[in-house]
Amino acid sequence: MANTDNIRISVIQPEYRQRVLDFLRTHYFREEPLTIGREPRHQEPDEEEFILSIINHGTCLMAIHTETESIVGVASSCPKGPDEAENLFEEVATEGPTKYGIILKLLAEVERDANVFHRYDVQKALHVHVLGVDAKMRGKNIGGRLMFELTVLGKQLGYEVITADCTSYYSARLCERLGWECINTVYYADYVDDDNKKPYFVPEPPHNCCRTFAKRL
Numbered sequence: 627m628a629n630t631d632n633i634r635i636s637v638i639q640p641e642y643r644q645r646v647l648d649f650l651r652t653h654y655f656r657e658e659p660l661t662i663g664r665e666p667r668h669q670e671p672d673e674e675e676f677i678l679s680i681i682n683h684g685t686c687l688m689a690i691h692t693e694t695e696s697i698v699g700v701a702s703s704c705p706k707g708p709d710e711a712e713n714l715f716e717e718v719a720t721e722g723p724t725k726y727g728i729i730l731k732l733l734a735e736v737e738r739d740a741n742v743f744h745r746y747d748v749q750k751a752l753h754v755h756v757l758g759v760d761a762k763m764r765g766k767n768i769g770g771r772l773m774f775e776l777t778v779l780g781k782q783l784g785y786e787v788i789t790a791d792c793t794s795y796y797s798a799r800l801c802e803r804l805g806w807e808c809i810n811t812v813y814y815a816d817y818v819d820d821d822n823k824k825p826y827f828v829p830e831p832p833h834n835c836c837r838t839f840a841k842r843l
């Protein structure tokens with residue numbers, strides 16, 4: 627895979643689990659808008675376990691700095707089918723009103739509303755769950771390169787579409803720049819708890835919405 631500017635992009639192998647987790651704890655969760663936009667402002671063990679579990683699909687990539695051999699970026703994806711929204715709503719019911727349950731509820735609703743399988747008339751899609759770049763290495767297009775390489779890998783593996791729910795202003799800009807199509811937007815200020823009418827998530831500006839992007843492969 628791509629190897630330019632001292633950055634090598636490769637598929638994450640299971641033996642990298644702990645290093646990936648350490649990287650995400652330092653460079654992803656501390657800034658990801660849903661994680662820090664609601665109390666408790668940290669990830670839950672179930673989220674970490676889910677992210678590590680999808681490594682086994684062989685559709686998660688990491689960017690390695692070739693001089694230090696350290697991880698400087700991660701983009702993790704896994705397959706989904708037309709029943710994804712239904713499965714997510716079932717998980718929401720099982721999880722209950724925990725913070726993770728509320729994140730899953732948003733993701734289930736955007737999956738249903740983006741309606742990607744019907745919109746693109748496809749059966750097999752890859753969904754990006756995580757995109758994180760080392761805070762010292764931002765703005766160098768490492769995130770863009772990881773996402774581009776995911777599209778190449780997805781196409782090689784026979785996926786018809788790739789999607790991502792961009793909870794961050796920066797990841798949404800990145801997808802736009804790569805020519806992905808924005809197919810759904812939920813503004814955090816409008817996504818309110820029915821009981822108290824307060825927004826479920828209040829991330830810092832400029833993160834004001836969750837935008838779903840898709841690209842046909």
Ligand code: COA
Nearest residue numbers: 657658758759764765766767768769770792793794796797
């Ligand atoms: N502060 C200011 N600008 C930032 C930034 C930051 N922390 N991170 C990225 N940017 C800007 C870049 O300058 C660039 O702007 P441009 O479109 O005007 O050129 C744009 O965001 C994308 O930069 P790019 O180099 O393509 O991406 P990246 O490698 O810097 O990675 C993220 C982008 C989103 C992966 C990275 O910001 C990140 O890891 N964020 C924390 C975790 C997160 O929220 N992930 C996304 C969840 S969906």
